Amino acid sequence: MKKTARMAAIAVALSVLGLTFAGRTLSYLSGRQEITNTFTVGDLELGLKESEWEPEKGDGVSAVPGSSVYKNPTIKNVTSSKNGEQPCYARMIVKILDESGNIITDQVRLSLIKTMLRYDAGYTGTYDAKGTGTAIQEGRIPGYSLEKIEELPMLNPVFELDEERSSDGVLVCNYNGRDGTGLLRNGDWAALFTVLAVPTEWTKSEVDTVGDFQIRVSAEAIQSAGFADRRSAYQALDAEVEAYGQ
Secondary structure, X not given: OOOOOOOOOOOOOOOOEEEEEEOOEEEEEEOOOOOOOOOOOOOOOEEEEOOOXXXXXXXXXXXXXXXXXXXXXXXXXXXXXXXXXXXXXXXXXXXXXXXXXXXXOOHHHHHHHHHHEEOOOOOOOOXXXXXXXXXXXXXXXXXXXXXHHOOOXXXXXXXXXXXXXXXXXXXXXXXXXOOOOOEEOOOOXXXXXXXXXXXXXXXXXXXXXXXXEEEEEEEEEEEOOOOOOHHHHHHHHHHHHHHHOO
């Protein structure tokens, strides 16, 4: 999706006229200086990709005990730097839906689904390219135990769950940045999680409880310029999203 934040364009002209008086002769010394500053309207572009997803293979993934598949929703500030740096505050929203597209609210079911979503810091994929994991590898046989899976965090540590905006089945994850400023600078990218793995010890009971489900990920961003802090920027972003019904 694309978010645009605008700043006023203005041209400033400065003229100077000097007047001196010497004896009985009135001498006019005139001069004119003009300074024009050009301001380019900002155009923020946020990219969202899953390099591991192959449309030709379809959307479906068969999740059975011991199975694992790479899943790497990744954001990137793809704004051109031709007009200078345009850092932004970004967030990713994960909706966990049932087979009909409704948000899942059952706590047991949600807990099991969240158990499968993990971030492997050793994953080598990028915004544009596929990769491989180190802690959890796709398709490995016999798979991974619940203990092994839970050694990994659900989310990339550069993101923080926004407790205020999240709800059952909807995870709002704010980008904190690798330096803690929250800024996603031109060319910066980050994956929210990298793999979906089903514990080897799960039985028919857990599999039936999980059932068919969908993971829908979206991303939003707003330019950091003009905001005192992330909180005020996200409030402005909330208002914009609400206004445009996104």
